[in-house]
Amino acid sequence: MMRLLNISSISKRKSDGNTLKYLSISILLIVLLLLQLNISLYAQQNKPTIGGDFTLTDHNSERFELQQLRGKLVMVFFGYTHCPDICPTELATMAKLLKQLGKESDKISALFISVDPKRDTPEKLKNYVPFFSPHLIGLTGTKDEIDKVTKAYRVQTKIHSRKENSDYYLVDHSANLYVIDGQGKLIHLIPFGLPTEHILNVLKTEIKNLKPNE
Numbered sequence: 001m002m003r004l005l006n007i008s009s010i011s012k013r014k015s016d017g018n019t020l021k022y023l024s025i026s027i028l029l030i031v032l033l034l035l036q037l038n039i040s041l042y043a044q045q046n047k048p049t050i051g052g053d054f055t056l057t058d059h060n061s062e063r064f065e066l067q068q069l070r071g072k073l074v075m076v077f078f079g080y081t082h083c084p085d086i087c088p089t090e091l092a093t094m095a096k097l098l099k100q101l102g103k104e105s106d107k108i109s110a111l112f113i114s115v116d117p118k119r120d121t122p123e124k125l126k127n128y129v130p131f132f133s134p135h136l137i138g139l140t141g142t143k144d145e146i147d148k149v150t151k152a153y154r155v156q157t158k159i160h161s162r163k164e165n166s167d168y169y170l171v172d173h174s175a176n177l178y179v180i181d182g183q184g185k186l187i188h189l190i191p192f193g194l195p196t197e198h199i200l201n202v203l204k205t206e207i208k209n210l211k212p213n214e
Contacts, residue, residue: 051178051186054149056113059125059138066184073108073206074180078155078173080116081128086175086192087112088132093196094177095133100200105135107207114140115150115157115173153178153186179203182210 058064066074075094079087091112098105112129114120117140125138140146150157158172175192179202187206190199 049186050152050154050189051180051184052152053184054145054152056139056141056145056149057122059122059129059140061122064137064139066180069109070184071182071210073182073203073210074178075108075110075203076113076153076178076180077111077175078113078115078150078153078157079175080114080171080173081120081124082116082168082170084170090175090177090192091129091132091136093199094136096196097200097203098133098135100196101203101207104204104207107210108203110136112136112138113146113149114138115146115155116159116171117141117143117146119167179206181206 053066055063055065075097077087077090077094079090081087094110094112098108098110101108110133112125114125120138120140122138122140125140129136129138141149149155155174156172157174160170160172177188177190177192177199178186179188179190181187188202190202
């Protein structure tokens with residue numbers, strides 16, 4: 001009888017041990033799952049953002065800060081004056097949008113940021129940008145300043161090899177239209193080639209969303 005009790009006791013201890021083991025494993029799995037969830041939430045909350053404030057030089061050789069446009073909607077396009085097709089097309093589109101907005105155009109600014117600071121001096125931009133619209137603002141800067149802005153806005157650029165004894169070369173670059181709200185936050189990234197009517201509707205909607213105190 002004593003032997004049976006010992007076997008029963010041993011079996012109970014083994015059973016208790018297995019239960020404790022499974023419980024420990026379950027707790028560990030729960031902790032790992034919670035830790036993974038916390039890491040995912042942290043990554044989502046701290047993921048890199050696109051955009052941000054910057055300081056450059058406008059086509060009148062004056063220092064320009066994005067912050068000075070707080071309270072307005074802002075369109076931004078990156079390009080360069082020697083661009084043979086995409087840039088003049090997009091600048092013409094931006095000019096058309098400003099015209100179509102009529103009185104509401106007072107609530108929006110349009111910026112053209114050069115990705116070719118070597119050739120696009122303020123003087124060069126002054127002879128180029130106003131041709132499309134007197135309301136467009138051309139911006140340039142040092143190579144480091146431009147690199148900082150293109151990096152912040154995830155703009156890809158690539159200079160083609162230059163011909164010997166020639167200052168002419170092409171620059172591949174992203175062709176998106178950026179829309180920034182009255183608080184300086186990027187709210188739309190519009191691919192090149194979308195119908196003007198679509199962009200106009202986006203701008204009108206966002207102008208209505210501008211806060212009264214902005």
